Structures are given as structure tokens and as C-alpha cells.
Amino acid sequence: MSKQAEFAVILKMNPMFADLGADELQRISGLCHTQHLSSGEVLFQKGDPGNALFGVRRGQIRIETGATDGSRLTLNFMGPGDLFGEVAVLDGQERTADATAGEATELFVLRREDFLSFLEREPKVAIRIIQLLCQRIRWQSERMEESVLQPLPVRLARRLCALAEDFGSEVHISQEQLGVFVGAARESVNRQLQAWRKDKILDLQRGRILLHDLTRLNTIARND
């Protein structure tokens, strides 16, 4: 499979591009470049102009932010097949977090200028993008009310399920960071995890969580 075709597949998996036609995806993919990073190399920093969209071909990118106390908090891990910077490529605003390679990494790069001039030539695609952005706005405002008002166990279960989708049943994350993710104190996270361990839903190790029963976790996340 050509690089372009590979990138098209990644785009297709992202909700933002999922509904575009095969021909449009192909033409967009034709605009992409690739970029190599060695482990620890910085892709961009907070404040940099958002002048591209990235897709991970292989390796890992860590999205992190410097906290006020100097410590670094990892906000997200992007693995092969993941896409990030979809909004930045469209509006060019500053990056809101840092991105560094966690290991040797190869990226697909879609530059903002290339994508915008493509949209200008293809107004139908632009309108399609507008509709997708609108969906996202709606989706966000629904989630806004919904998610944050949920009790901690639900938020925690949702986050764990999401992480499990990316990394399988062995999630590599400290309870501290998990607390930041779900907006809760580390201790509260720990107590909930303990409870779930007693219920055989998961197991705990230092810096790592082993999900045994994703089915039950999903039930909790749904909060029927």
C-alpha cells in the first residue's frame, strides 16, 4: 500500500473525515508529506502556530503540558493510526500543548496551506467540512453537560474504556495522571480503583492498570 493510501485510511478512521468520499480522501492524501522524529524529539510546543495536521504512522507521540509547578502532565498518547491537530490545520491557531516523540516515530503531515488551498478549489468539500465541524460543536455541547456532571466512578470508567481502546487491556498510566484526566483527586481515584479491584474488574500495579472485565466497566460507564 502506498503512503498516500495508508494516510487515506487513517483519515477515514477519524470522525472528521469519515464521511468524505474515497476520491476526496485520495486527493487530500496526495497533499501529505512524512516526517521522522527520534525518541524525545519535540514536534511542537505550546504557542507554536498550528500549521499542520499529523497522523502517526509508527511510534508514539506524547501530548503534554507544563504545569505551573514545573512538572509535566501527559494529556494524551497518540499511537499508530491516530490523528491530531485536525482543528489546528483548519484555523491555524496556536498549539495549546506540547508534543514530543515517546520513541522513534514516523508521521504523516498535512500542511495547513496545502489543505486550505485545496478547500478553496473544492468548495463542496469545504461545505462538507463545515458540516462536520458543526456536528462536532453539537457533540461537544451535549458532552459538556453530560459528562462532567456524572459521578466520579462513571467518569473514571469512561476514561479507562477510552484508554483501553487505544492501548488494550493494559493501560500505562499513573493514578495521579488519571486523576487529572477525570478531574478528581488522586486519592479518590485510588479508592475507586481499589473497589473495582475487589470486584475483580481490574488489577493494579505501579504505574499500570490491568483491565480484566471491560464489559462491566462499560456498563458502569453507560450509567443506565
Add this chain to the structure above:
Amino acid sequence: MSKQAEFAVILKMNPMFADLGADELQRISGLCHTQHLSSGEVLFQKGDPGNALFGVRRGQIRIETGATDGSRLTLNFMGPGDLFGEVAVLDGQERTADATAGEATELFVLRREDFLSFLEREPKVAIRIIQLLCQRIRWQSERMEESVLQPLPVRLARRLCALAEDFGSEVHISQEQLGVFVGAARESVNRQLQAWRKDKILDLQRGRILLHDLTRLNTIARND
């Protein structure tokens, strides 16, 4: 001033169109129609296709939703100069609430089909719209974390300040509805309002709140 010019002014006041050039606004305004509603008349209902954007020329539109128990909750009031349905006009999704005229009302109407074919002829405007939507997405995701994690007094103060901007210092809203807005129990809302009344920040009447000291309310809303 012509109707079109009047509509252009309303568009210009909305963040979504604020950055468009005068010529573009003029051409968009040229697409608009007007519509008259008598008091109590229904403009659209939840589930209707979102096939237009509306601007209030005179009168009042109530955005409300039927709760499961059959009671109606007013989510918002739109007065002269207010614009609503900006997202619907772009993506055509179902309306998520009902809209009825609170009094005899005249509306500007910008139909979805007209606007979309305009965008197709003017890809530069489409790209501009894309960027504005992106801003909105960013703005939303900032607000998302920020606002909901705030304690009740802050959320309440923010909502009251926002309402004050629309309606001046006499806000017409029941404490019940205010509770729905800020995601809190009516009783909690009441207790906080009582506290503020003691502090001379506001006064309470049946179905109505009189803001005396917006400065202090703003301070609380900032939550320094």
C-alpha cells in the same frame, strides 16, 4: 436603513460573522427574507430540520424545551438584534428545542439552501466560516473544563452576569429555571441568592431578580 442593511448589522454583532468584510456581509444580507409571527405562534419545534438562521427584528422569541414531565422550561429569550440557529443553518441538523413568539415578532430569515449555495460560489467565505467554527470549538473546549468544575456561586454569578447583559439589571427568570441553567438544585440556588441578598448584591421577587451590584457579581464570576 434598508432591511438588508439592518440584517447586516445584526450579523456583524454576532461573533460568528463579526470578522467578515462589509461586502461579504452585504451579499449575505441580500439573501435574507422576513417573517412575521403573532404572539404565541410556533416558529419551530424540537425535531424540525434546521433549515434557516433567524435574526429578531422586533418582538421576542422564547427558546424552550418540553421536560419529560410535560412542564416547559424556557432555555433562552431572544430579543431584537439577537441571532439564533447559526449552527443549524450550516449543518441542517434537527432543532434541539422549540421556539415560539412571546409577542408579535418580525424575523429576518436566512435560508440554509440560499446560504450554502452562496458558500459554494464563495469558497473564501466558506474557509472563513470554517475558521470561525474552529474558534468556537476551541472556545467551547476551554469553557468545558473551566466552567463546570467551578463551585456553584461562580457558575451562578456567571450566568446572572450573562443574563444581565441581555436584559439589564432586572432578570426575569424563576429560581427553578436558573437551577437548570447552572446545573444545580433549586434549593441550592435559592440559598446562594439569599446570601447575596443579605450582601445587598441583588434583590429577589417572585420570578424576577434585581441585580444591584454587577461589579461584585463580576468579581465572584471571575473567581480570582
Add this chain to the structure above:
DNA sequence: GTCATTATGTGACTTATGACACACTTCCGA
């Protein structure tokens, strides 16, 4: 007017969660 309805005020209680404190373990570097 009478009566039902709706909005508001308030107390008692419960619960979830944050905050703090501290012990224990694992890891890693000098």
C-alpha cells in the same frame, strides 16, 4: 371570594469528594 397552582424560603439529613497526613513500596541515580 375560594381554591388550586406555582414560586419561594428554610431546616434536617445524607453523601460524595476534596484536603491533609502518613506509612509503605519501588525505582533510580550518585
Add this chain to the structure above:
DNA sequence: TCGGAAGTGTGTCATAAGTCACATAATGAC
């Protein structure tokens, strides 16, 4: 090998806010 840092487990306490229960006051239908 030592020592400290980071991650984790747990107890105690304080507090914000929800829930329930009821009293009171305004409004509107008849």
C-alpha cells in the same frame, strides 16, 4: 549501597451540594 523521589494505600475530617419535607406567599381560574 544509600537515600531520596515517585507512586501507592488508607484513615480522618471538613465541606459543598443534593434530597426531603414542609411552611409561606403570590397568582390565576372559577
